[in-house]
Amino acid sequence: MKEKIINRVRESVPFLMLIALIILFALTTSGRFFTQYNLKMLLIQSSLYIVGGVGATFVMAHGNLDFSLGGIVALSAVIGCTVGMKYPILTLPVCLAVGIVCSLAVGAIHMYAKIPCFVVGFSFMFAGKGFAAAMTSASPRITPSSIGQLNTFGFYVAVAVVIVVIGYFILNYTKIGKFNKAIGSNVNAARLSGVPVNKYKFLAFLVTGITIGLTSFVNLVRSGGCTAQTGQSYETQILLALSLGGISLTGGSSVKIRSIVIGAILFMMLDNGLLLMGVDANWIDLIRGIIFILTVFISYDKKSVGFVA
Numbered sequence: 001m002k003e004k005i006i007n008r009v010r011e012s013v014p015f016l017m018l019i020a021l022i023i024l025f026a027l028t029t030s031g032r033f034f035t036q037y038n039l040k041m042l043l044i045q046s047s048l049y050i051v052g053g054v055g056a057t058f059v060m061a062h063g064n065l066d067f068s069l070g071g072i073v074a075l076s077a078v079i080g081c082t083v084g085m086k087y088p089i090l091t092l093p094v095c096l097a098v099g100i101v102c103s104l105a106v107g108a109i110h111m112y113a114k115i116p117c118f119v120v121g122f123s124f125m126f127a128g129k130g131f132a133a134a135m136t137s138a139s140p141r142i143t144p145s146s147i148g149q150l151n152t153f154g155f156y157v158a159v160a161v162v163i164v165v166i167g168y169f170i171l172n173y174t175k176i177g178k179f180n181k182a183i184g185s186n187v188n189a190a191r192l193s194g195v196p197v198n199k200y201k202f203l204a205f206l207v208t209g210i211t212i213g214l215t216s217f218v219n220l221v222r223s224g225g226c227t228a229q230t231g232q233s234y235e236t237q238i239l240l241a242l243s244l245g246g247i248s249l250t251g252g253s254s255v256k257i258r259s260i261v262i263g264a265i266l267f268m269m270l271d272n273g274l275l276l277m278g279v280d281a282n283w284i285d286l287i288r289g290i291i292f293i294l295t296v297f298i299s300y301d302k303k304s305v306g307f308v309a
Contacts, residue, residue: 014246014262017291021266025273032276040153042272044222046264047160051218053238053260054167055103055211058204059117060242061171062183063251064110066205067121067235069212071128072102074231076216078132081141081226088144092217099213100206102128107205111198125235133228142225150221159218163211168257176203184251241267244292 025033032038052069059066076098084091106124110117135141171177179200182190191197215234220226238260245263248254270288275281 011246014244014259014266017244018262018266018269021269021273025269025276029273029276033273038272038276042265042268044153044156045268045272047156048215048218048222049238049241049264049267050160050260051163052212052215052234053241053264054163054257055208056238056242057167057171057247057255057257057260058176058180058207060184060247060249061177061180061251061255062201062204063187064117064201065121065239065249066103066106066208067118068102068106068124068128069121069208069238070231070234070236071125072099072209072212072231073128073216073219073234074132074226075102075128076213077220077226077230078135078141080216081143081220082135084144084147084220085142088146091144091147091220092214095217095220096210096213099211099216100209103205103209103212104202107202111201121235129228129231132226132230136227136230140225140227143220143223147221148224151224155221156218159214163214164257164261167207167211170207171255171257176200176207180204181251181253181255184248184255185253237267240292 052073056066056069076095079098080091080095083094102124106117106120109115109120171181179190179195180203182193182195183197183201187197216231219230223230241263242259243249243263244266245259245261247256247259247263270291271284274284274287279287
């Protein structure tokens, strides 16, 4: 009974932190935090992390951390935009195709070459960003005007909501979600139970590839093109957002889609609110780091990684 209460409190910490920050910024920003424009910008910025983070949740469910996300976003965006400058209708399909191929390649190399996922991810991160930088150094890649017309508040919210709903359904009501959580809880037990481990891990990378390809397209809509900075630090920001949202870094049955929704909003709200409070930008990373450590310290299940007294 006591352990159940502790778990409930631990799961509630990210949400309570979100409420606390909303109240704090409402009281300290002279009403600027709750302006329509500011709230819209906050939700638009959060949507860029929510879309990609939903896919990353599936890889984390089976206990892996994928650091390829920023590189794949950059690669998908530059190739999609390059094709789209000539054939605008192909921008989204190309972004999705590149995202899927790259993510599946990460998964295949990890599983069949027996290389740790984070090592493969780092390799793709550097390769993708390097390719994007080389492609955009001589001439910029500009989003077609027909795609730029999607740059509306409704578009970002609609995409984020649809991805969250679909991701929630897949994670909780299909074999892809259930088996990946089982693999994260105990891979040997899952294998002995008849779960084809590699198959469902591969499907998790497929889901990630789809959402990352879509993220690159949304990023093109938002930024109007791509540069060497496209996808910069995206993978670490996704990990931070998921951690702030209370996700289990070791995977398993406790992994939930709500972690990326709460975490992404928390992540963006911290920067936004602190700036509106007049905090020096040089101090924001320090404050964000302290809040991050406190949130994870309270909400993280130490027993899941063997930290038992």
